[in-house]
Amino acid sequence: MLPKVLALVSIGRHPQSGRERRAEQDGRAVEMGLCLQERQLMHLSVAHAGNADSSVLRQYAGMGLSKLSVLAQQANEDVLSPLIDYVEAQQASMVLMGVRSEMGQSSGMLPYLLAERLGWPLLPRVAEIQSIEEGVAQVLLALPRGQRRLVSVALPFVATLDNAAKAPRQTAFGPGQRADIEVINTTSIADEVAAQWQFTPAKPRPKRMKVVKAKTAADRFKAATAKPVGGGGKVLKNETVEEKAQAIFDFLLEEKVIR
């Protein structure tokens, strides 16, 4: 029997229209699960905690899922406990999901809470699972600036998916409509802490401009119009070309941009 991978999906939000859609990273979690299944490394199941009636669930299902389980929850309910129960009941050995939800609090806590409660390690921002051999996975993490890091970890684990992971496959209408949306009734625990919080529509936050703190008018004027200068840089003029190039090369090594 293949070990199980569980992809947890949430309802996303289209950045332009604000409409519901597959969440970018959660879709990638399903995609990764499907790939693992196709490679016969794991068996995929997919679950959502929330409203079973959302048409977005059909979009996830349309990726080729015969069944999608919904842990029925209202908005503002704490989904953690039902999820833990579900993961344990499923005997999953890998849980995949997005880094942050596109709706609601977007705190990114859920995967960490899950991992902690399950006692599993957590891998953040996974780009790719290269292999799983004898229960040990070789995982590529996405780092800033397009960089990648290879990490090896033994199953079971929780992983969050970076946008660098393979994009979710197309959703197909027919299978999506026909998929079995299995509703699992769960006990609901209201999130009383968050109920205290105030939610308001956000205004865009422009990036900070240069801050001119100069006191005098002349200095403010200069600060505004000055050209960027570094000052105090090393200048090699009379050395040989070899020495000059070596200096640059050493600099690059020191800054660790050459490895």
Add this chain to the structure above:
Amino acid sequence: MSQYDALFEPLNINKLTIRNRIVSTAHAEVYATDGGMTTDRYVKYYEEKAKGGCGLCICGGSSVVSIDSPQSWWSSVNLSTDRIIPHFQNLADAVHKHGGKIMIQITHMGRRSRWDGENWPNLMSPSGIREPVHRATCKTIEVEEIWRVIGDFVQAARRAKEGGLDGVELSAVHQHMIDQFWSPRVNKRTDEWGGTFEGRMKFGMEVLKAVREEVGPDFVVGMRITGDEFHPDGLNHEDMKQIAQYYDATGMVDYFGVVGSGCDTHNTLANVIPNMSYPPEPFLHLAAGIKEVVNVPVIHAQNIKDPNQAKRILEAGYVDFVGMTRAHIADPHFIAKIKMDQVDQIRQCVGANYCIDRQYQGLDVLCVQNTATSREYMGLPHIIEKTTGPIRNVVVVGGGPGGLEAARVAAERGHKVTLIEKAPELGGQISLAAKAPQRDQIAGISRWLIMEVERLGVEVRLDTAADADLIQSLNPEVCVLCTGGRPFLEQNPEWGAEEGLVVSTWDILNGSVEPGKNVLIYDTICEFSGMSAADYLASKGSLVELVTDDIKPGVGIGGTTFPTYYRSLYEKEVIMTSDMLLEKVYREDDKLVAVLENEYTGQQEERVVDQVVVENGTRPNEELYYALKANSVNKGQIDNEALFDIKPQPQLLADKLDGMLLWRLGDCVSQRNIHAAMYDALRLCKDL
């Protein structure tokens, strides 16, 4: 849609929908005549921008509301009479027809003017303090006059509205009457019109209230303000935020235009229209600061010239509209070209400030590189149509701005064009000019021309010195000579150019002569090359003295450009000496001695230096012209009547040319400037 969507998102000002985020902000055009009436030229100038897609044009920088705020010096628009209304109607129709919106800036300039002309008025300001840039003394304004001027604002706004314009912009910037009252630097009053914050605000507030009452709630009334005067005794950024907030709270202002810097000194004036030495959008932070505290849209101009730059500013949300005024002077089809996916074909403003520097001399605003701008009414085209006549073989000699423009225009007409250049690269004197510190942007002029010439399939032959044989072998129907000039060092034999005692600024800038340690530059021209050479040498570590026989070094350079040279030269301790003639240069040991003579006393003095650089203008390279002249059908002559009238040269009207048509233009005729050469090239070649 495209990567530039942020530019094309419409936005309302009051109830007026502006189709995109690009504004041509108020500037003095110097095109109004007949006592400040907008003319055909004026209308066509703005119509071209609207046709090119500009969202909002705010015309008539410093258009006056009162008869004692003179307009004649800068031929600005006069709103003090109902005579202006039908003129406005023509203007509004022309712009509206193309989906653009047009407003006008209205103001009383107070002390910032000249009194010595037209009606010879007494100028007025809150406390009668002299304005240094215009050298204008004035009286202290009396309360009766204050109320009269407020009434004038009201009437002016009414005329703008009746004329069908979309709004008015109250100028409270550039030290006009309103901000003269605001600024503690010039408002020393102790009555209700000064003293406290509210007192200083009162005049502007009364103007605003009265104007708003006249025009009703829906007509756009905006306000242009500074973001920081940069004067120790002036208004700083925090003051301006407070002022903006104060006016914004009335709900009567529909937008704020924000300008960085005051401008009542030569040095601050240069900030207002930042030339090529400035970083991009140097004062955006001031406008963004104002935007943080007001609820209405904010417009900001100042060194925003590039679509990507504009996009970045708008996407970041620093301001709501970007002013791209000089960008539109350089290319009124700026927006259209973005929309046509021809971003690389936009003729980008390089910040040469030829436009504004002419304006400050009371001359009509022209673009150094786009000679069609504001000459639309004469029939000079921005978009050059293909000829429907015969396709001609055109040979252009010389790849400077004149030659490049001639080649470009001829190629746009659909002719077969060959461009011959002696040097290994195109650009002519522009390439030299671009070598100086902070002047590199000027190469944008030739870079655009080169890209266009390439796009249009002109055959370019570099490293080729043209002679009569070569020209004849190419068998051109039209030959345009733009062979430029060469430094004129032999005027005074005593300078010793023959013996190599003096070198030219060209030698310095193109690097063919190493900078000396202690250098004297003698500059009789007092425009860019001498200053640039001085700046170049000083930046290489030379000790430089810049000597001229004129009134001051760089006296020929306009008001927004000489200050940035001065900043740079003083910083590098270049000594500037005026009124001295270079009489003689002689060698003494390993040194050179330059003998200078005071023009007014005849007193002589010497400088011991190791390099003498002379800038004495150029002499035309006319050898090729004389070699070709005799064999040309027109004997090299250009029909000035047709030329000045923007009509085709008479030979072109015939069905067939009976031989080679020969024209020469640019410095190979006599030394003028980039604009002159390119203007001739355009008006000659547009009818080819």
Add this chain to the structure above:
Amino acid sequence: MIFDWLIPSLIATLLVLAAIGALRRVNFWRAGQAEKVDMWAGLLAMPKRYLHDLHHVVERDKYMSRTHVATGGGFVLAMVLVILVHLFDIQSRILAWMLLAALGMMFCGALFVFKRRLNPPSRLSKGPWMRLPKSLLTFAITFFVLTLPAAGILPESLSLSNIGLTLVSLVLALLVLLSLGEMLFGMTWGGPMKHAFAGALHLAFHRRPERFGGGRSTGLKPANLGGESHGVAKPEDFKWNQLLGFDACVQCGRCEAMCPAFAAGQPLNPKKLIQDMVVGLAGGTDEKYAGSPYPNVPVGKASGSPQEIITEGLVSADTLWSCTTCRACVEECPMMIEHVDAIVDMRRFLTLEKGDTPNKGAEVLENIIATDNPNGYAPGSRTHWAADQNLAVMKDVKKAEVLFWVSDGAFDMRSQRILRAFVKLLKAANVNVAILGDEERDSGDVARRLGDDATFQSLAKRNLATLAQYKFSTLVTTDPHAFHCLKNEYADFDQAGALKDVEVLHHTTFLNRLIEQGMLQVDRFKGGKVTYHDPCYLGRYNGEYDSPRALLSSLGIEVAEMERSGYRSRCCGGGGGAPITDIPGERRIADMRMEDVAATGAELVAVGCQQCTAMLEGVVEPRPQVRDIAEIMAEHLVEQLVEHTVEGAA
């Protein structure tokens, strides 16, 4: 004759065999899905459909038209008479003479068929089709000879030896077997003559009977949503009369010759596709196919059966995605086969069931679902282009004479120029017009052509619900694709009658009316030579060939027609989602179309479609300029100017 019984028995046997074959064939078709057809009406209408309606499609190839009348007509007549004369042995000189005449006619026709087959064009299939003229000639000659006695030209018994007679009789019998075998047995068992049998029934039971009698039926049929499967996965998923239609193919290759994808070297050949469908419905492989293959796809590897998934062995998905849905094949088909319906049916399976729309397809569909436009722009930015146009919006005005359907060109800077030009013309003619503004949605054209009928239907229903709120008598659009959807495809979902009494027009039609009514004045065009490119969705889909030309002629332009224009216009390559699925070929369709343009020497190609404009402008320069007719009109509009009098102005 010594074996008097021989010939009649041969004829009888073959007729019986043919009947068995026919039943077998009918069973193949019956494996398809049910579709309501008025059988009797169809059968009764069939002769007229054949003799009249089909005629002018066939007539486009005059040589073949006449040949076919002689051969086919001769054969049908002869066959009836053969049965009377030789099977039922009705002794009538008149009948015999009639038979001779029919055979003579058939012989003449067959001679031309023979001649055509001597050096056949590449579009014609070879293989069994090469022997058909021989069979025809044999049939004609053999029965001519056999009928001579009955006509009294030859005596009943010739003075030949018994052996001679026997030999002659045997030879004749053999020839009868061969030729009649081809004609009867082959007709129902899959020989070239199958086309006569299936073709006749296809005409009778055609899925779009409106097409006969000059009608036009181009809208796709709605997919049933919600079942166990969507679209056509296996041959048996086609409607039964679609299967019948495939069998009607004569492999003349006129579709192939017209197909832009085939010409571009993309893996599509409509004729091969139909033949593959035949393989699928009957089971087997394509080994016997003797026509041009799909470019760069070897023949003989494909196999299928009614119950096998088509794209798993019979036809590659790339073949289906290569189609631009330009309908050139359908327009050209003398058997009125509906290639595009079949292709979209199969695409529906790939998209709705497999989620396998190639390249940008998935992204585009997802965008359409989430934002109602293919590129995922904010729905609220749909009207940005019109910020300076002062257009009335339906939400505000509730009614207008004309509703301008802007379409997704609203998001594209190039297309916006067309929109602005059209608005300028509308304003100049003082048309009472309004737009839907941000309430408009993508028409669903692309989604539908990409097989996503679920999204198409959702958009259609929502658009119709919006339209139903407002009053207008005319709907006009500059986008032929939206035009087609609104005019021909929305009706299936228009329960509320939102478009019931609305005239849906393309802008060229509308503008032409304005010109005719004198509402617009235009200057003479001063440029060089102009040609006109017929957009598929305007021309072939909607039959509008004249208005664009009339408009150009109102500008004084004499259109330098391309060789392929009007109903034979070559597609720009932009339809059917082809630029989205982007199946590689040897060249680009748009490049070929631009060559067509260049061949006329035109400096300007006028278009009436933003998609065509985009495709043709995508061809690298130097090339002729591309302008929508609205743009050309707007540039030459005579505008009334109001000059404000300026007192004292010089």
Add this chain to the structure above:
Amino acid sequence: MTEHEDILRRDPRAEWIARNRLHPLHQAMTQVSAVVRGPSGLIRKNPHQVGFIGPNGIKRIDRLAGNGQTATGAKRRSSAAQEVTLPLHQVVEPNAYIIVVPDMAGGRLTAQDKDILGLAHELAKQRKALNADENLAVVAVCFGESKEAQFDEAGVDRLIHLLSAEYEGFAPEKRLQALLQIESIYQPKHWLFPDSVHGGTDLALRLAVKLDERPAAQAWQVSIDTTTCRAASGSQDIQRETPRILMILEECGQAIDETRHEVLPLALEVESSVEVRLEDKGLIAVDPNAVPLAEAEFILSAGNGIHNWQQFHDCAALLGATEGASRVAVDDGYMPRMRQVGASGTWVTARVYVAVGISGAIQHMQGIGQCDKIVAINTDAGCDMVKRADLAVIADSEEVLAVLCRLAQQHTGKTLEQTETTSEVSHVA
């Protein structure tokens, strides 16, 4: 500077000579004193007192010989920028802590880190205002090797520097363990993390889970009472009470710029008992040109000083640098528009930006304003790029690049072809 600088020094004899124009030494003395520093410290000039009478009886100025006006202006104004020593902010015997765990991406404090240190001090100030007894120190926790030289100016009162190699690279478990230890020893009032992809978010969430706290994620407005967080992919704000653990977005505090701080080390003994389940196998090579220019860490950028374009591309490939270009190089058609750096192109954020043959048009300089380190290769020692550079070599670019290519090959032991084939990262799952 000496302690006597305030006392005015006089030379009465010199003053007498200066007054007496007939004194034989008068000329020589006054030449030197044509420029003096006045009592207020400003330059004082006597414009009449320059030059001397030359051999022809004509007044002569020879600035090099020291009789021009600048003779005494030994230092040019431009270089006279004064080093200002900022006042030292001291926290003696702190009794409360705010802990900042900076990303230290590339071994230095990022702008976000600095803003958060500033925010930490702002919170400290607010707390102090409520409770004067609280003597708060802002502590930075720094893992692994650091190149940061200015913790003091960034506002670090105390520094916990965990240098051990086990914290290097990807070591969230080890780092978390250390943080937990800090928690138990110092009981900080707040934990501040950058909400960032550099690891700040990850570590914060790990800590929050362990401490059973509900952290403020994507916080952008923070006071000691209330915190505003971005939520729902930026479409909503949440206002909530300020928790103990905060993950702070970029540009949400004002970096310290008016004080210096002590950077006193706080020792931390960490028992290494934690079980390491995530094993770091190191960084994997990626195709540098697949990295978006705006994000690239290391850019080799070309201007019109490049003549051998193939060599430039080869060099970028060998060094593993993303390619950039100046506007001129793009306009001239040597590089695609998408590679253009500057005001009219892309603003880049590289840690190291190598400008080859780019003199530094002001628009270009704007585009590289956020780069950490600039290296210039140029023939013009006076150009702006050289002035801005941390390391500049004045040489022909072709020669330098040739050596760089060779050094890179020696370093990696790979040829160009090998570099190109190994730089692909494919998606498997």
